[in-house]
Amino acid sequence: MAVGDDSYGPLHSVSGVRLGTISAGIKTAGRKDLVLIEVAENTQCAAVFTRNAFCAAPVTVARENLHSCAHQPRYLLINTGNANAGTGSAGIEAARTSVQTVASAAGVDVSTVLPFSTGVIGEPLPVERLTQAVPAAFNALSAEGWAAAAEGILTTDTRPKAHSVRFSCDNQNYVVTGIAKGSGMIRPNMATMLAFIATDMAVEKTLLQALLPQLTDRSFNRITVDGDTSTNDACVLLATGEAGNTPVNDVHCDLYHALHDAVEEVCISLAHSIVRDGEGASKFVTVQINGGRSEAECLEVAFTIAHSPLVKTALFASDPNWGRLLMAIGRADIPKLDVESVRLYLNEVLIAEDGCRATSYTEEQGVVAMAPEEIVIRVELGRGAATATVWTTDFSYDYVRINAEYRS
Structure with a gap:
């Protein structure tokens, strides 16, 4: 795959x-x-x-x-x-x-x-x-x-x-x-x-x-x-x-x-x-973080999202489980993050703002945004001018199979 x-x-x-x-x-x-x-x-x-x-x-x-x-x-x-x-x-x-x-x-x-x-x-x-x-x-x-x-x-x-x-x-x-x-x-x-x-x-x-x-x-x-x-x-x-x-x-x-x-x-x-060509990959995911106080801060958020097994399995399922994204953003090592300033987008669909689901968002929009092979997760931190972009994959059944059988 x-x-x-x-x-x-x-x-x-x-x-x-x-x-x-x-x-x-x-x-x-x-x-x-x-x-x-x-x-x-x-x-x-x-x-x-x-x-x-x-x-x-x-x-x-x-x-x-x-x-x-x-x-x-x-x-x-x-x-x-x-x-x-x-x-x-x-x-x-x-x-x-x-x-x-x-x-x-x-x-x-x-x-x-x-x-x-x-x-x-x-x-x-x-x-x-x-x-x-x-x-x-x-x-x-x-x-x-x-x-x-x-x-x-x-x-x-x-x-x-x-x-x-x-x-x-x-x-x-x-x-x-x-x-x-x-x-x-x-x-x-x-x-x-x-x-x-x-x-x-x-x-x-x-x-x-x-x-x-x-x-x-x-x-x-x-x-x-x-x-x-x-x-x-x-x-x-x-x-x-x-x-x-x-x-x-x-x-x-x-x-x-x-x-x-x-x-x-x-x-x-x-x-x-x-x-x-990541092992078992079915999605190519761009994680774009804008509005950080430094590039290092943006990378911290980006890699926290990209490394989360819960985020990656939701990506595989094409499930717009945006709560997992908020969780990852929130646990990144960012001091004094104002969650009400954060805006979260999936393929240009505004998912969350002001600390909760965006009033304009519908589940149908989320399903459409998660369906393609290529997805952009964009986070606006609203605390500076720095940006950073990371590229990652989902986690599929095949990822587990490939690594379980690696030495066989």
Whole structure:
């Protein structure tokens, strides 16, 4: 089950990036579960990772390698079917063995290889299957490999997630292409699940690393399916420099603004795709909070609504049980909230104001507002000028089934 159209348009190749996707038999025989991404020398790399204290072994190793000042990344190795998380020192050794295998095959320093994993937590990574498949992954490398890679990184996802943008600035053409995976255990607390984005623009590394968290905060950090932050979340932004421009090093220049807008479009599109494919999702829900004293205050209300199981099950039932929404707004950690100043809307239908049901509201209006696949919950707090928007899903029977059967 997923919400909306599953098409993502053409995926433009990024000069300096090749991708290879194969089956290593990590969990299910015949399933594409291993992706190798190769980038040109001198590619600049920015990354953000999970803040979960039980971070996965590949997160630890990727961080270590990125912090090495000697080399920029040349290869990214992504496996599905096994998270290699909660695996202790053996998991660290397995991640290091994986990157060493790639480094040896490519003749590069081991610190230039970054590992990423997704799947079941707490089970040993079948590292022998992975390393034996590395030569086939090299043979599969192709500049046109984005679509196959988008499928190869999926777990409980029902469809691939990808977006690509071509844009021009100062009479020169550029491209940004990205893929992501994520369906459950989604409440990113840095970036998200797994996402890999690349551009052919040349960008100074410090600026690239400053740009990524800024944009993930406005996209991946504004989505939630179930309120849980994965042990393996990672988002990587690569700039190959193959377009030949002078490296961007000024946030005030036109080229930076063009890059910012293109990467933001890709991030938001991928973030929306994750919500639309949330485990068991039948609704795509925009929670828009206006009139707060600060953005943080608005986000507090938005996520309280988006995380409420009672709200989410009412959404699944298309039940305009607006009392659950008032409950969520009221329990958000907002000091001295004047409930009589709050107005609540469902798809532009005024539901509640002055601390109670709006005099203009009818149950029939509520039923109509809750029926579509796409719903906007809008709250006017009436206490300031700040706003914030979060995207979420409902909770269906399928969400419970998928997670109950996850390890079977």
